[in-house]
Each structure stands twice: as structure tokens, then as C-alpha cells.
Amino acid sequence: MRSTTSIKHAKWFAKILLVFLFAAVTEDTQAAGSDKIDRKALVSRHNITITDKNLKGPTQVGNGEFAYGFDITGMQTFTAAGNTMSNWGWHEFPLPTAEKPTDFKGGNWDTQGRMIRYDVFNPSQNKLMNWMWGNPQRLNLGRFGLVLKKKDGSQAVLADLQNAIQQVNLWTGIVTSTFELEGKKIKVTTVGDPKLDAVAVKIEADELGDGRIGVFVEFPYASRGEFGNGADWNNQDKHQTDAILKSDHASFHRKLDNAEYDVKLQWKTRASIKNTRTHRYELTLSGNEPLEIGISFTKIPVQTALPSFDKTQNESIKKWEKFWNSGGAIDLSGSKDPRWKELERRIVLSQYTMAMNEAGSLPPQESGLVNNGWYGKFHFEMIWWHSTHYALWNRWSLVNPGLDVYADHLESSKERAKNQGYEGARWPKTIGDKTRWEWPNEINPLLIWQQPHPIFFAELDYRAHPNAKTLAKWKDIVMQSADFMASYAFLNKEQDRYILGYPLQVVSENADPRTTYNPTFELSYWRTGLRLAQEWRKRLGIEENLKYAEVLNKLSPLPVKDGFYVSWENINDMWKNYTFEHPALIGAYGMLPGDGVDTATMKRTLKKVGETWKFDHTWGWDFPMLSMCAARLGAGDKAVDYLLNYPGFRLEEHGLVDGGGPFPYFPGNGGLLYAVAMMAAGWDGAPGGNAPGFPKDGSWTVKWEGLKKAL
Numbered sequence: 001m002r003s004t005t006s007i008k009h010a011k012w013f014a015k016i017l018l019v020f021l022f023a024a025v026t027e028d029t030q031a032a033g034s035d036k037i038d039r040k041a042l043v044s045r046h047n048i049t050i051t052d053k054n055l056k057g058p059t060q061v062g063n064g065e066f067a068y069g070f071d072i073t074g075m076q077t078f079t080a081a082g083n084t085m086s087n088w089g090w091h092e093f094p095l096p097t098a099e100k101p102t103d104f105k106g107g108n109w110d111t112q113g114r115m116i117r118y119d120v121f122n123p124s125q126n127k128l129m130n131w132m133w134g135n136p137q138r139l140n141l142g143r144f145g146l147v148l149k150k151k152d153g154s155q156a157v158l159a160d161l162q163n164a165i166q167q168v169n170l171w172t173g174i175v176t177s178t179f180e181l182e183g184k185k186i187k188v189t190t191v192g193d194p195k196l197d198a199v200a201v202k203i204e205a206d207e208l209g210d211g212r213i214g215v216f217v218e219f220p221y222a223s224r225g226e227f228g229n230g231a232d233w234n235n236q237d238k239h240q241t242d243a244i245l246k247s248d249h250a251s252f253h254r255k256l257d258n259a260e261y262d263v264k265l266q267w268k269t270r271a272s273i274k275n276t277r278t279h280r281y282e283l284t285l286s287g288n289e290p291l292e293i294g295i296s297f298t299k300i301p302v303q304t305a306l307p308s309f310d311k312t313q314n315e316s317i318k319k320w321e322k323f324w325n326s327g328g329a330i331d332l333s334g335s336k337d338p339r340w341k342e343l344e345r346r347i348v349l350s351q352y353t354m355a356m357n358e359a360g361s362l363p364p365q366e367s368g369l370v371n372n373g374w375y376g377k378f379h380f381e382m383i384w385w386h387s388t389h390y391a392l393w394n395r396w397s398l399v400n401p402g403l404d405v406y407a408d409h410l411e412s413s414k415e416r417a418k419n420q421g422y423e424g425a426r427w428p429k430t431i432g433d434k435t436r437w438e439w440p441n442e443i444n445p446l447l448i449w450q451q452p453h454p455i456f457f458a459e460l461d462y463r464a465h466p467n468a469k470t471l472a473k474w475k476d477i478v479m480q481s482a483d484f485m486a487s488y489a490f491l492n493k494e495q496d497r498y499i500l501g502y503p504l505q506v507v508s509e510n511a512d513p514r515t516t517y518n519p520t521f522e523l524s525y526w527r528t529g530l531r532l533a534q535e536w537r538k539r540l541g542i543e544e545n546l547k548y549a550e551v552l553n554k555l556s557p558l559p560v561k562d563g564f565y566v567s568w569e570n571i572n573d574m575w576k577n578y579t580f581e582h583p584a585l586i587g588a589y590g591m592l593p594g595d596g597v598d599t600a601t602m603k604r605t606l607k608k609v610g611e612t613w614k615f616d617h618t619w620g621w622d623f624p625m626l627s628m629c630a631a632r633l634g635a636g637d638k639a640v641d642y643l644l645n646y647p648g649f650r651l652e653e654h655g656l657v658d659g660g661g662p663f664p665y666f667p668g669n670g671g672l673l674y675a676v677a678m679m680a681a682g683w684d685g686a687p688g689g690n691a692p693g694f695p696k697d698g699s700w701t702v703k704w705e706g707l708k709k710a711l
Contacts, residue, residue, distance in 0.1 A: 047168060053072045058370065060357070063194050064359025067357055074190045077145040081145065085139070085370070089259070092259070093131070105117075106118050120446075121442060136377075136432045138365075140220055141297045146203070148160075162179065176189050184207070186204070186213065191313045197296060197297045202309050204290045216280060243275065250281065253301070260299075261299055262300060268308065269290070270286040335702075336700075337699040345651075350669035358670070359401075363378040363380075363403075364386045364402070371663075383457075392460075394707065403457060406454045424480040443513070446505040452525045452526065479533065485530060489555060582619060583626065586606055586629045631693030647659070677708070679693025679694050682709050
């Protein structure tokens with residue numbers, strides 16, 4: 001039996017242990033000495049007010065899997081309005097040839113003395129190749145808007161609207177749009193359903209039933225446009241709409257070639273619906289009470305009634321309050337630098353737009369659910385920029401469904417590696433929906449910087465959830481990724497060193513893939529990936545992999561010329577000819593933790609990039625990447641500048657990134673969120689103190705909570 005003294009000592013030790021455990025948790029979730037952030041005040045001071053009727057970007061409501069974009073009226077009233085898009089709505093045009101994607105021959109390229117087949121251009125199969133390029137593509141599921149008529153019976157145009165004001169309540173997700181048409185005051189409240197792929201709308205107006213206001217829904221054919229809205233409104237005979245019209249609801253079954261889906265419309269007022277032209281249906285009101293109407297889009301018919309407007313509105317309030325009260329938060333309102341509010345606006349709006357567009361069952365495409373950038377296909381190398389921020393902001397529930405893509409594509413990626421004579425799994429570049437064929441060109445099959453991404457995600461996941469379940473979830477993916485990486489590295493026996501390439505395409509996609517080798521970013525990422533894979537083997541109780549160790553030991557150093565890192569080893573006149581596109585060499589110490597990096601050399605290189613790069617010929621995530629590098633190097637002033645001071649990195653009124661690539665360009669939003677989380681909460685090896693990535697001159701006061709450190 002223990003003595004009373006021993007029990008007291010045990011209790012004392014337990015209390016001390018709890019204090020240490022609490023401190024460890026608090027250190028990673030809230031800045032030292034900071035008060036709890038008033039999150040509602042933080043979010044609400046950036047509520048959106050729009051008066052410009054011609055904004056480039058739409059307002060949206062959505063749930064990450066589905067989004068409805070609309071104009072100043074609160075609906076898709078005018079032709080330049082937003083789109084209705086989802087992760088499940090895909091279409092394929094009929095094949096123009098008897099050949100199938102599995103028949104595509106690609107081309108054989110010299111690969112360090114071996115001939116390997118890649119899915120590159122093959123002029124003898126142009127029809128098949130072009131079809132594979134553009135298929136599948138996402139569908140614009142339909143247009144849901146207002147019918148607005150003037151007193152003379154003519155259709156109103158956008159310029160006819162007066163005193164238009166649209167307000168987005170970020171805390172609740174509710175959008176209110178008010179405007180006047182020839183003196184008639186109209187109010188539209190728009191809400192997205194958090195669980196269903198559905199929208200609810202409430203329309204209020206003076207003398208609503210006078211015949212001047214109605215609602216329409218119409219359906220397009222699929223569009224072949226690479227950067228379009230996913231809709232073709234002209235080829236009405238190429239698709240089919242089967243409608244069932246009732247007194248208080250309507251159901252539509254849609255068929256476009258191999259694609260089918262269902263739409264349900266439901267209203268709560270006196271009204272009638274009729275087919276006014278091919279694929280278009282209009283609701284005419286017969287009462288003056290407010291019109292409450294909902295619309296849902298599904299792969300299978302909805303058999304039950306849609307939730308009421310009030311129910312949908314209440315669910316939206318609960319969903320967004322829960323979102324904003326979860327995960328991380330950054331409050332900059334105590335700062336002296338007058339730019340604090342703009343940076344905080346960008347942070348808040350990026351969280352909002354990403355949650356609507358990029359929290360679904362597939363990795364996001366570059367323009368989210370706004371439109372069809374690159375046919376709506378997602379890009380494996382860009383998953384990092386779309387999704388890693390969720391880990392640092394502690395919102396794993398929003399990213400986990402999309403990360404299933406690695407398990408889904410593991411077997412096909414192993415087959416790709418095997419066919420090319422490599423071990424492990426070689427991840428593709430551009431994929432649509434669940435299809436397995438690669439987009440054929442001379443960039444996609446030769447890009448390699450996506451290969452370590454799943455190891456990076458696995459490490460972030462394990463740090464957040466260090467348990468056996470996480471190890472089991474990522475084990476095969478980590479090992480197969482690392483096996484490929486070790487196998488891909490080519491041993492130059494004369495120089496006794498491992499080389500990456502040739503052929504390969506670099507991050508900036510502006511090299512000659514047939515001859516390029518040893519890019520700086522990829523060399524550092526190979527080191528990071530293989531190092532972490534060895535750590536995973538220890539966690540799994542597996543002995544060290546000798547091939548990983550050999551490649552790590554003999555991998556070529558990051559290439560340096562004249563005291564600066566260069567983009568790849570055999571580059572010529574880099575600072576004259578290649579200061580455009582992604583300055584990826586900077587990412588080796590910023591986005592990545594700096595394996596193989598000499599910080600003094602990187603400091604000179606960052607300065608050189610800042611002085612010489614053509615920042616009008618870059619992409620949205622380049623600026624957060626530069627910011628991360630500046631933060632790690634102790635240049636907090638430059639870290640902030642890169643997020644705020646460049647025209648090529650602009651966030652318009654909705655928070656959509658405008659600059660580089662398709663509009664909008666969500667990798668810029670994801671990059672910003674990763675960068676500011678890192679600047680606030682720190683990174684492995686960061687200096688002590690609060691917000692190590694921000695300036696230390698007293699101009700910035702950074703309060704944060706709920707964030708995790710970067711690698």
C-alpha cells in the first residue's frame with residue numbers, strides 16, 4: 001500500500017504534467033499572451049457590399065461540393081451571371097474515332113539512355129488526342145434567374161437597374177440584394193444549403209404579382225471551351241429535358257450524351273409554371289406575398305420535398321457560425337501599418353471562398369466551382385496550393401474527402417510507373433472526374449514536382465493526428481511515392497551522383513523537357529520527400545530503406561551559378577532569358593523546409609529575383625511562395641509586401657484572385673492562407689516569439705489562435 005506522501009507526490013506530478021500538456025497544446029493553437037479573438041467581429045468587419053453591376057467575379061453560395069454563382073440581382077438574371085457547378089456534374093462528348101483512350105500511343109523519348117513511352121503529342125492520332133485533351137469537362141448544370149419586365153412589357157437589361165446594392169453576410173452566408181426597376185423596389189435573399197446541392201431564394205417586391213417579375217430556369221448543352229462557363233446555349237437539339245410540371249413544384253430530368261442528372265424546383269406562393277421555349281421554363285406569380293423558391297441539382301431524383309427557405313437559412317447560419325468558430329483565426333486590427341485591414345480582408349475572404357469552392361469530394365480545379373478553367377479538370381501538382389492551408393488552419397474535415405484521390409489513383413499510378421520501368425507509383429498531372437487517362441501534351445506527363453506531395457500531406461496529417469489510423473491511411477501512398485522517387489533518380493556513374501531528369505518539365509513549365517535536368521525546386525523536394533519517408537518507416541517499425549539513403553547521400557546539390565541558385569543545372573543565361581513564369585527556385589526555402597538549401601545563397605537569390613523578375617508574367621501563387629521564403633529568411637517586411645503590393649496578386653471584391661491563369665485563380669487564395677498561417681504560427685526551426693514571419697519593427701500586432709506550424 002502506498003504512503004499518503006507518495007499519493008500527494010503523484011497528484012502533484014499529475015498537476016504539473018497537465019500544466020505542461022496544456023501549455024504544449026496552447027502553444028500550437030493560440031499566440032502567447034493574446035486574448036481570445038472575437039471571431040464574429042473579425043469576420044463581420046469584412047462583410048461584402050457591392051454596388052458595381054459589372055463586376056468580373058460572381059457572388060456565390062455553396063458548400064464546397066456545389067456552388068451557385070450570381071449577379072447583382074441575387075440570381076442568374078443576366079447573361080454574364082455566374083454558373084451552377086459541382087464536383088459530380090461531368091460530361092463527355094462522343095468519341096470522334098473508333099479508338100479509345102487506352103489506344104493512345106503517345107511517343108517514345110530518350111530517358112537517360114532508355115526509350116520510355118510518355119503520353120506526349122502524337123500527330124498520327126490527332127482526333128483521339130484532341131478528344132482526350134478536352135474530355136471530360138464539367139457541366140454548367142443550369143441557369144436560375146429572375147424574369148424582369150419594364151412597364152412597357154419589354155425585358156429589362158442590367159443598365160435599367162437603379163440603386164443596386166448587394167450585401168454578403170460572411171458570418172451567416174446569407175446574401176441580400178436590393179435594387180429598383182422603374183421605381184419598383186425589389187429585394188432578393190439568396191442562401192445555399194450546407195448539405196444539399198441546392199439554393200433557396202426569397203423574393204420581395206412592391207406589387208409582386210403584377211406580372212413584371214417572374215423566375216426562370218433553363219438548361220444548356222455542354223461547352224467545348226477550355227476556359228468557358230461549361231455551357232453552350234445554342235445547340236438546343238443535342239440535349240434533352242424531360243419535365244413534370246405541378247402547381248407547387250417541377251422536376252426535370254436532364255440527358256446530355258452520356259451525362260444525366262435531375263433538377264427539382266419548389267415554391268411556396270400562388271404561381272404557375274410553363275415551358276416558354278426549348279429547355280426554358282418560367283414561373284409566373286399570381287399573388288403579392290413574398291415568393292420563397294428552392295432549386296436542387298442531383299445525380300438521382302429527389303423524392304422528398306426540399307427544405308423551406310427558413311429551414312435553409314437557419315442551416316446556413318449554423319453552418320457558417322460553426323465554420324468561423326472552428327480552426328484558426330488571425331486578427332490584425334491592433335497593427336499600426338495601415339495595410340492591416342486589406343491583409344486581414346484577404347485572409348477572411350480567402351477562407352470564405354475556399355470553403356464554398358474547394359471543400360468537396362474531388363481536389364479543386366484552378367478556378368474552383370466558378371467556371372471551367374482547363375475544362376474543369378484538377379491538377380495533381382496544384383493540390384498542394386489548393387489544400388495544404390486546411391492543415392495549418394486545422395480544418396481537416398474540409399480537405400480529407402479530396403485527399404482520397406491518392407488512394408483512388410494509387411493502382412493506376414503504380415501501373416504508370418511500372419510501364420515506364422520504375423518502382424512505386426508515378427502520380428499523373430491533369431485528370432478529370434475519376435478518369436484515369438492523362439491529358440496528352442509535352443508538359444503533363446513529364447512534370448515531376450507533384451510526386452512528393454502525398455508525403456507532404458501525410459506528414460501534415462500525422463502531426464495533427466499522430467496515431468495508428470493515420471499511419472495506416474498513408475502507409476502505402478508514402479512508400480509507393482518514395483519508391484518511385486528513389487527509382488526515378490538516375491545514377492551518373494562517372495560523377496557518382498544522382499540526377500533528376502532528363503526528360504522532365506520544371507515547375508515553371510518553360511524549359512526544354514528533352515534536355516533539362518536537376519531543377520532546384522525538385523532537387524530540394526526530393527530530399528524532403530525521401531527524408532520524411534524514412535521517418536515514416538521508423539514510425540511504422542520498418543527498417544531504413546537503403547536505396548532512399550543512397551539517393552539522399554548522392555543526390556546532386558542544388559545548382560548555383562555566380563553565387564545564386566538557378567532554376568535548373570544546365571540553364572543558360574537565366575537572369576536574361578528565364579525571369580518569368582513561376583520563380584520556383586525560391587520555393588525550396590519557403591513552401592518547402594529547405595532540404596539542401598544554403599540560406600546565405602537563398603538570401604542573395606531572393607533579392608535577385610525581387611530585382612529582376614517579370615512580375616507581370618507570373619501566377620497567383622507565386623507571391624505567397626515569395627512571401628514564405630522572405631519569412632523564413634527573416635525579411636518580414638518583404639513577406640508582407642509580396643502579399644499586398646503587387647498588381648499581379650489582386651483579390652477583387654469577393655476575394656477572388658485576379659492575376660495569372662484563368663479567373664479566378666484559387667491557388668493564390670490557398671497560398672495566401674498557408675503563408676499567413678506560417679508567418680503567424682511559425683515553422684520547424686522558426687525563431688522564438690510570436691508571429692516570427694511578420695515584421696519586428698512594431699508596425700504589426702498579430703493575434704492568432706487555432707493554427708498549426710508549417711514544416
